[in-house]
Amino acid sequence: MENSPARELGLQRRLVAYKTYAAWQEVPHAVYQYEPDATEFFSEFRKLKEGFAGGSVKLSFNTLMLKAVALALKEAPILNASFKYDPEAHNGTITENPLINPGVPWILPGGGMMTLTVRDAGGGSLLDIAGQVESIRRKVEKTDFPRLFLATAKPVIPFDPGEGLSPADIEDSTVTVSNIGSICKSPGQFSLLEILPPQVFAVGISALQERPGVYTDGSGERAIGIRKILPMCLAFDHRVLDFGDLVPFISRLDKLFAEPEEIFGW
Template identity: 35%
Template sequence: MRKRVIASVTQEGWKKIPHVSYVYEADVTKVYEEFKKLKASGRYRGNITFNTLLLRVIVEGIKSAMQLNAEVRYSSFLISGQMTVKDKININMPVLLPDGGMVTVNLRDMGNKSLGDMAEQIESIKEKVGSCDMEASLLKVGLKDTLRNLQRGKLGKVIGRGLGIVTGHRRSAAGTPKKKQGIILSREVLDQGTITVSNLGAAVKGTRGRVALLDIIPPQVCAIGIGVLQEEPGVYLTEDKMTRIGIRKVIPFTIAFDHRALDFGEVAPFINRLEEVFNNTEIIRTW
């Protein structure tokens, strides 16, 4: 069931969306040092990880470029469409399952949460995912999506998806040994968000490389990938504005966007805000 869902949404995205991708290489040396201080301070109740801090930085960037947090409905037949910017930042984030697979969860209203609140929500969802019955959860959400499409009059899509859900569930049930049933995740956890952020570095720690392109899941217009933290030689400015060469901590951020809805002019404020935060770490002390 999980693979069928992924295949469906990614195929739709690549058929309809003209993807553009940009890799922004961020010097996160200062932020990493600030993170260690925050971690040692005992200020937060939950487990504050560097990945959670990076997600909070990305949210700050999205606030400066809210057109990335939008959905687009476009008709190639009519050569027209509509783009709707969303007020709340609901982040779709892939999470590792106990069996090594991945599922995308919805981190809701991240734009109005503190760093500590974000960490608690992420930990809570990871605990739920770790003890859930994923096949049953996806089946439940799929059936609700089918009913929603029926209400919108999309009969062809309803028939095709309905048949796929039923036959796919029977095949997976027939070929999988019975196991103790876990909790059923709510639609709120698995529903479509407003933008996707993938922490690719967490899945391939200790490697080198950059992600060239990401899937954009319609009707979203943007997907962001956090790469692997790396140490590289680089030029930087000291506190007294002197130029130095040294070992820096660098993370590549991949930004893929729908060229029907966005161009680089809308993406630039996002990158500029990230650059500002990474170079002025006192900002994160207010989170």
């Protein structure tokens, strides 16, 4: 049987290959698997979502998690930093970013994915973030992606995005938040994901999974029941961070999952 003819990467895959190659060439990845009980959190989300019904924007679980991650990053700003390393000098510089701009992988109309930037998720309200996500969705539908990829790779090429995405929509992200649970409901989960330099942290969110677990019931008694577990992969650049740097981030999420009513104030 003859081999299929070799073919080169398309523009979208070339862009992804360039970014991920740098990630694995430069960054020593370390990973923590975080698996909080999100049963009550998801229940409160469904109530909050009803309040958005009929409005100009929709509330998704992914949007809610962007805000949750941003608030947790406020407790651990070193995770929202940029890092420049000089291997010759064996030294580097760390700069904490003033804004929390999650880079969110997005499925494109013709297949493939691109990481798009949601800006100031830490300072914006939940409605603001949902509005940005809706705006990105509309822009994606009106984007000439081959021309956008060329403009990204070679900024000197004139590019008029019209009502579609511009290079600014894929720049300036400070942390990657990838929610595969929004596109795949199977019981699998992230075990590792790349950190895109100069970022130092990435969050991979998998689909909610029903598992037996121990919890405190309404009468304050310990009980065993079916719980909704939210697997999250927390990857960090070990040149900059140790696990202790993640503790404030995790502690803030622990508090949120234990007391999810706060989401109604977001």
